[in-house]
Amino acid sequence: METTHTGIVYIVGAGPGNKKLITVKGVECLQQADIVIYDLLLNDALLEHCPAHTEKIRAPDPRIRANRQAELNQLLVQHAKAGKVVVRLKGGDPYVFGRGGEEAMTLTQAGIPFEIVPGVTSGIAAAAYAGIPVTHRDYASSVAFVTGHSAALHPDSNINWEQLATAVDTLVVYMGVAHLREIMERLITHGRDPQTSVSLVRVGTTPQQFVIQGTLSDIVEKVEAVQLKSPAIIVIGEVNRLREELRWFDNNPLFGKRILVTRARAQASEFAGLLEANGAEVIQFPTIEIRPLEIESTEIPSPDQYDWIIFTSVNAVEIYYEQLRKKRQDTRVFGGCSVCAVGPKTVEALNSIGIYPDFVPSHASGKVVATEIENIQEKKILLPRAKIAIADLPTILRERGAHVDDIPIYDTVKVESKCSNTIQKDLLDGRIDFVTFTSSSTVTNFLEMFPSYAAKDLLAKVRVAVIGPTTEATATEHSVRVDIVAKQATIESLVEAIIVECSNLSE
Numbered sequence: 014m015e016t017t018h019t020g021i022v023y024i025v026g027a028g029p030g031n032k033k034l035i036t037v038k039g040v041e042c043l044q045q046a047d048i049v050i051y052d053l054l055l056n057d058a059l060l061e062h063c064p065a066h067t068e069k070i071r072a073p074d075p076r077i078r079a080n081r082q083a084e085l086n087q088l089l090v091q092h093a094k095a096g097k098v099v100v101r102l103k104g105g106d107p108y109v110f111g112r113g114g115e116e117a118m119t120l121t122q123a124g125i126p127f128e129i130v131p132g133v134t135s136g137i138a139a140a141a142y143a144g145i146p147v148t149h150r151d152y153a154s155s156v157a158f159v160t161g162h163s164a165a166l167h168p169d170s171n172i173n174w175e176q177l178a179t180a181v182d183t184l185v186v187y188m189g190v191a192h193l194r195e196i197m198e199r200l201i202t203h204g205r206d207p208q209t210s211v212s213l214v215r216v217g218t219t220p221q222q223f224v225i226q227g228t229l230s231d232i233v234e235k236v237e238a239v240q241l242k243s244p245a246i247i248v249i250g251e252v253n254r255l256r257e258e259l260r261w262f263d264n265n266p267l268f269g270k271r272i273l274v275t276r277a278r279a280q281a282s283e284f285a286g287l288l289e290a291n292g293a294e295v296i297q298f299p300t301i302e303i304r305p306l307e308i309e310s311t312e313i314p315s316p317d318q319y320d321w322i323i324f325t326s327v328n329a330v331e332i333y334y335e336q337l338r339k340k341r342q343d344t345r346v347f348g349g350c351s352v353c354a355v356g357p358k359t360v361e362a363l364n365s366i367g368i369y370p371d372f373v374p375s376h377a378s379g380k381v382v383a384t385e386i387e388n389i390q391e392k393k394i395l396l397p398r399a400k401i402a403i404a405d406l407p408t409i410l411r412e413r414g415a416h417v418d419d420i421p422i423y424d425t426v427k428v429e430s431k432c433s434n435t436i437q438k439d440l441l442d443g444r445i446d447f448v449t450f451t452s453s454s455t456v457t458n459f460l461e462m463f464p465s466y467a468a469k470d471l472l473a474k475v476r477v478a479v480i481g482p483t484t485e486a487t488a489t490e491h492s493v494r495v496d497i498v499a500k501q502a503t504i505e506s507l508v509e510a511i512i513v514e515c516s517n518l519s520e
């Protein structure tokens with residue numbers, strides 16, 4: 014990307030609200046920003062693309078005071094003149110009802126280089142996420158984007174409602190919720206059929222998307238009944254009828270469900286991604302962090318001194334392998350040693366370093382592993398695992414005559430959360446649908462974060478979903494009522510179990 018002595022301003026479209034609907038170029042700009050000046054965004058997560066040094070400035074809102082736009086323009090010019098890379102981040106597309114044109118004009122006049130990064134505009138995207146294509150060969154060959162802001166309805170307005178009413182197949186009105194009645198009346202007055210289909214899509218593309226449908230003549234009443242507030246787009250035209258067949262987003266199995274993910278942030282993305290792909294809103298609330306113990310790698314035994322090595326988690330595989338790597342050892346040292354892996358993810362982690370385990374027990378519980386593994390009498394077994402781990406695995410192995418070296422290589426440490434107050438309130442008010450626990454320590458740490466509540470009160474209004482029997486046992490021990498246990502101890506299976514529960518609930 015170009016940089017010049019005087020700096021540069023990128024006027025970037027942030028997309029309609031869903032954090033993935035920003036362009037690749039938009040993300041690149043954020044990654045290079047010294048300064049980001051952003052509007053009230055539907056998704057603050059976009060700012061996470063910025064490096065640590067980026068100064069984030071909330072733009073003054075021009076709707077509140079007229080001279081705010083001047084203040085904003087001043088900010089852009091001043092920072093660019095100081096040689097900074099400035100990103101002006103705007104909702105949707107910057108040139109669709111976004112005053113992006115005015116801002117670019119200021120920059121031109123001040124002689125400041127700028128680039129426009131178009132964005133996905135809500136008038137198209139929110140409609141698409143509601144199952145409404147704004148054009149369709151059989152229903153609409155033209156579309157107009159119109160502002161419904163009060164000025165648009167003023168007698169001096171340059172919007173030609175008279176012609177617009179019937180000249181265009183699909184009308185998409187932005188900023189029109191507050192004036193819905195006047196807009197509908199105007200269209201009918203100017204000849205649009207009162208039975209024309211109308212949709213309002215509120216906060217489209219987000220997990221809170223809400224769609225309401227009616228006709229020019231009855232939509233006002235319907236909208237008033239649910240007290241729908243902006244931001245919403247209004248779509249007028251026959252294309253609305255396609256929603257019934259083309260709906261795909263807000264009928265996802267977990268749509269509208271708010272799900273708390275308590276596992277370590279570093280491990281949460283796959284789980285969160287799967288839940289989101291099924292329509293859920295994921296609230297990340299990490300209760301643990303995985304921290305490799307500070308041990309000299311020379312103190313970590315190599316597998317060639319053992320008959321068996323048992324890996325009980327992905328962390329164990331990754332951290333142990335990293336220690337071997339530090340000793341400049343590779344997979345050849347596994348040569349004479351049999352490998353046991355607990356759980357499919359652990360198998361995958363081993364596969365990815367080129368090891369195919371000799372034995373995978375039928376269940377991910379210490380007891381099962383210890384009883385199913387064969388030929389261990391008088392054998393040397395290495396167990397590299399978490400500092401705090403349940404004792405039954407080594408105990409039973411020893412009872413069966415094995416020599417076990419139980420070596421802690423990582424610790425799961427509690428994290429202090431800044432948002433536990435909000436979460437607590439949401440839990441108590443029933444605003445969270447599911448709490449998920451993917452290990453015993455997530456359960457205990459979670460409960461420790463809310464010392465003033467008994468588990469049964471705190472979790473009275475939510476469903477508790479756990480990954481497997483060990484986690485379930487820990488939960489039960491701490492008086493947590495478990496509603497859902499995954500069939501296999503994997504996140505895929507956990508997501509599936511939550512989906513099944515949701516479909517049972519809605520029946």
Ligand code: SAH
Nearest residue numbers: 105106111134135187188216217244245246
């Ligand atoms: N530049 C923006 C529009 C800014 S005007 C764009 O291209 O999308 C603000 C209006 O956009 C809101 O009043 C509302 O009508 C619409 N809007 C923005 N985000 C929306 C969303 N996620 N769902 C529905 N309407 C949205």
